[in-house]
Amino acid sequence: MVRPPDNRRPAPLAPPTPLRRADAAPPVRRASAAGAVLGTILDHGPVARSTVARLTGLSPAAVSGHCAQLLARGLIRERAQTTGPRGLGRPHIPLEIDTRRYLVAGSHIAVTNSTVALMDLRGRIVAQDRRPHRDPEPEQVLGGMAGRLSGLTAAAGAGRTVLGLGLATGYRVDTAAGTIIDHPRLGWRDVPARDLLTAATGLPVHVDSHSRALARAEQLFGDVSARDSCVLLFVGAVVDAAFATAGTVHRGPRSSAGSVAHLPVGSLGADRHARPPQGAEPCVCGTPGCLQSEVSEPSVLRRARARGLPVADFPDLLELAVAGDEVAKGLFRRRARLVGRVAAWLLDMFDPEVLVVVEQGAGRMPECLAELRAEVGRRSWVCDDPERSVVPSSFTGSVLPVAGGAVALGTLYADPLGPWPAFSAAG
Ligand SMILES: [Zn+2]
Missing domain, CATH: 3.30.420.40 (ATPase, nucleotide binding domain)
Known part of the structure; x- marks a missing residue:
């Protein structure tokens, strides 16, 4: 590989574009604030809105707004009981993650086998299926996983809708392009895994490396100190x-x-x-x-x-x-x-x-x-x-099913108000 010389002169900087106030609150910021609210409810639920506001640093009005949208999507629910002594102002109705309506799917490709799994919105494995590769060609492995996933959903989904599918594997994975760049142990190069799995399942698909997926899983629902x-x-x-x-x-x-x-x-x-x-x-x-x-x-x-x-x-x-x-x-x-x-x-x-x-x-x-x-x-x-x-x-014994599911859940928790097709379909 030819490396550029170290003494390259830096290119002249373009003049900075002045920031406009009107650009100060793009949709991404709102989405990540909603993600912070959802993550706090995952960590601390059942939890009062006022506590969510204190923990996230968001205003009570902002928290109420995000919670209303998360409630409308069926991602959180109000717990029936109230906290605090009766008769002292408005009851605080605590919020928790709603695991009744949605699941995410995960798949993991190892050197000798592949795992498909269903996970609820609190990161608990609902069902999983691991099988050795019969033929380690990408189309065979990815196509086979799509069939197994629909079988698993019919058998164990309990009527819940699968929001999306996460795929995790070793070596180099390009999340933005949705490709497995290089997996030398499988002999895979530049495999368009996201497109192949989207075509086979009809689900939004996100891909990542298994160690990044497991690091995200630790942060979402694993070791608290992570x-x-x-x-x-x-x-x-x-x-x-x-x-x-x-x-x-x-x-x-x-x-x-x-x-x-x-x-x-x-x-x-x-x-x-x-x-x-x-x-x-x-x-x-x-x-x-x-x-x-x-x-x-x-x-x-x-x-x-x-x-x-x-x-x-x-x-x-x-x-x-x-x-x-x-x-x-x-x-x-x-x-x-x-x-x-x-x-x-x-x-x-x-x-x-x-x-x-x-x-x-x-x-x-x-x-x-x-x-x-x-x-x-x-x-x-x-x-x-x-x-x-x-x-x-935190997931000894279940790292493979957790890795795939964590790719999907990580994406959901980063942007819960994003354009997930299941929510549009539900109106
Ligand atoms: Zn070596």
Whole structure:
């Protein structure tokens, strides 16, 4: 790749366009204020309008206006009971998220399987269906998911309307263009996933990377301390990360923020000419000892087999470790230490409120989480409380169905008064 020289002269700046007062309240600002109201009701409901005003910093009149629109759309409802002693002024009728009318759909594409799921507006999984890929071609996988989704909605939707569909997957996803730019493990490049799924389902479709989706899920309905800022490190068959702050996930101009897969962590460091250790997975990057080649599921499985463990697949190996097999546990403890090393770097780089680790070993075995936190304690320059700052995923055991649904719910909560077709259809 040819890089531009560093001493480029900056282009002359265009004269600034004066701001006009009339432009001061575009629809986006109103929508995000409505999103703040809806998010506060999700967090604190049942909650009085006056409390929503205090928590969001919006005026009581603005909160009332937004609530009226959210009520009209069926996104929130008034709780029948009133709070406070009788006879003292107007009763405060608390508000809560209305989960009776709408659902969102989610789909997640992993290396060997895909998951479709239905989620209610409070982020609870209503139903899910995971299947191995029969044919990993994009049209087959995406088309198959559309059929499964309509079956799931008929069986478990209980008459509720699906507002939209979120798709999450690993590697590089361009949310604005609606494409999967590159998923080397599937061999997918520039797949127009949004258009294919919109055509197949008739639903509005939003796509994002799975780690960004899970970071948004933590902020919406996961760990409370992730609200201000969080870094999420995803360690599965694919390894990547995401950074979220103030309710927004950073994507980057190339849709590639969080590409940590090839950081050199192994015993061989960054020596591209060294031979990989026995059992290590050779990596496309050519760096033996990169994060992905040391800790991804295929790599850990390969090591387990090299150590003589008779395991069919990664879930098999995990269950063996959870059941107490010392060799299997040792592999997960090693993985936790390497993940801890990268967690320490990420904590130093971003200084987030929390770092969320999506890794099944740390999620299910306390000693692995302790090992990971101890490594953070040894290596981080800024984090002196890994017990508080490093947390396992709030969705251990359900990260795949949550990821897809969170893409759709994240979009809804960002702009609940936006042009969602289901609301227009309902009048
Ligand atoms: Zn690599």
